[in-house]
Amino acid sequence: MSSLSVLSVAALVSLSLAAVAGTRLLADRGTDMIDSGNFTLFQGGVRIGEERFVIHSDRAGDAGPIFRARADLSLKLEGQTMRVNVALEALGTACRPRRYEAKVDGPDAMSVVTTFAGNRMTHEFRTSAGYEREEALVRGKAVILDRNIAHHYFFAGRLADCETSGVVNVIVPRDRYLEQARIVDRGVDSQTVEGRALELHHLEIISSSGTSRHVWLDGDRVIKIEVPEEGFMAVRSRTATQPTN
Numbered sequence: 001m002s003s004l005s006v007l008s009v010a011a012l013v014s015l016s017l018a019a020v021a022g023t024r025l026l027a028d029r030g031t032d033m034i035d036s037g038n039f040t041l042f043q044g045g046v047r048i049g050e051e052r053f054v055i056h057s058d059r060a061g062d063a064g065p066i067f068r069a070r071a072d073l074s075l076k077l078e079g080q081t082m083r084v085n086v087a088l089e090a091l092g093t094a095c096r097p098r099r100y101e102a103k104v105d106g107p108d109a110m111s112v113v114t115t116f117a118g119n120r121m122t123h124e125f126r127t128s129a130g131y132e133r134e135e136a137l138v139r140g141k142a143v144i145l146d147r148n149i150a151h152h153y154f155f156a157g158r159l160a161d162c163e164t165s166g167v168v169n170v171i172v173p174r175d176r177y178l179e180q181a182r183i184v185d186r187g188v189d190s191q192t193v194e195g196r197a198l199e200l201h202h203l204e205i206i207s208s209s210g211t212s213r214h215v216w217l218d219g220d221r222v223i224k225i226e227v228p229e230e231g232f233m234a235v236r237s238r239t240a241t242q243p244t245n
Contacts, residue, residue, distance in 0.1 A: 030059035034067070035221055038237035039150040041075070043230075049075035051234070053151035064092035071151055082106030086149060095155040097144050102174055114144070114173045123173060136178055142169040145205075145213065150234035153215040153222045156183065160203055170207055181207040191216050191224055193235055198223065 036054040040047060053071035060066045066089065073084040082104055089099045100114040110127040119139050125132040143159050145152050159168060160183045170181045186202035200216035200223055207213075216224040225234040 032057050032065075035151075035154065037221075039222075039225075039234040040237055041073070041148060041150065042233040042235070043077065043148075045231075045233075048077055048148075049073055050237075051150050055151065055154060060091065066091055066098075067095055067155070069151060069154070071149065073148070075148065080107050082108075084148075086146065088144060088152065088155075090155055093158070094141055095143070095158045097142055097155075097171070100144050100146075100173055102146060104174070110174070112173050114171070116142075121171070121178075123176065125176075134176065138169050138171070138178070140167070140169060142171060144171045144173065146172055146174055147230075148232060150222060150225050150236075153213075153217075153225055154220060156205060156213075156215060157201075157203060157217050157220060157222065159183065160185065168205075170205065179208050181205050189216075193223055194238060200224070 034055040034057055037052075039051040039053070041049045041051060051071050051073045053069065055067065055069040057065040057067045068087070068089050070087040071085070073086075075082050075084060083106065084102065084104050086102045087100070088097065090097050097114070097116055099116070101112070103111040108127075110125065112126075113124045115122050115124075116138070119137050121136050121138045123132075123134045123136075125134070141159055143152070143156050145156065156168075167180060167182055169178060171178050182205070184204045184206060186204050188199055189202050191198055191200050198216075198218065200218055203215050203217070205213040205215070211227065211229045214226045214228075215222060221236070223236045226232070
C-alpha cells in the first residue's frame with residue numbers, strides 16, 4: 001500500500017472516530033429532538049408564507065427539561081416581503097418561558113428580546129425609531145404565542161397537559177400584548193389536512209378580550225392552528241425540514 005493510501009485510510013478512521021465521539025457527546029449532554037417540520041401559513045384564506053421550525057430539549061436536573069425552539073419564516077403581507085427569525089427557551093414541564101428573541105427583516109424591520117426573572121418580564125425593542133424597554137409582572141402559568149408563529153402552540157399543548165385551572169398568561173411580544181386566557185379541551189375531532197382526514201386533539205385558547213385560538217394536535221405534534229378573529233391559519237406540511245442556522 002502506498003503512503004498516500006495509508007494516509008487516506010488514517011484520515012477516514014480519524015473522521016469516523018470523531019463522528020462517534022460527537023454522537024456520544026450529544027448523548028451525554030442529554031439532548032432530545034422533540035419535533036421539526038414545516039407549516040404553510042394563510043391569512044384570510046390566502047397563502048402568505050412558510051414556517052420552518054425545530055424543537056429540542058436538554059435535561060436540567062430537578063428543574064425539569066429546558067426546551068429550545070427556533071424557526072425561520074418567509075412571509076408576504078400586504079404586498080411586502082419579510083423574513084422573521086425567532087428563538088424561544090422554556091423551562092420545566094409547564095414550559096415556563098425564560099427567553100425569547102424575534103427579528104424581523106423587511107420594510108418594518110425590528111427586533112425584540114423578552115426575558116423572565118421570577119414574575120418579572122422585560123421586553124427590549126429595537127426599531128427604526130430607536131430602543132425601548134418595557135416591564136410587566138407575569139404571575140402564574142405563561143405561554144408565548146407570538147403573531148403568525150405556529151410552532152409556539154406546542155408549548156400551549158404542553159401547558160394544557162399540566163395546568164389544572166386552565167388559566168394562563170398569553171404573551172404576544174411583537175405586539176406588546178399580555179392578557180389572561182383559558183385553555184379549554186374540546187376533545188377529539190376530525191380535520192382535513194392536505195387531503196387527509198385526521199382525528200386530532202382540539203384545544204381552544206379563549207382570551208379575556210374574546211379572541212379564540214384553536215390548535216389541533218397529534219400527540220405533541222401541532223398539526224393545524226386557526227385564529228378566526230385574525231383570519232390566520234397554519235397547516236402542517238408532510239415534508240419535514242429544519243431551519244437554517
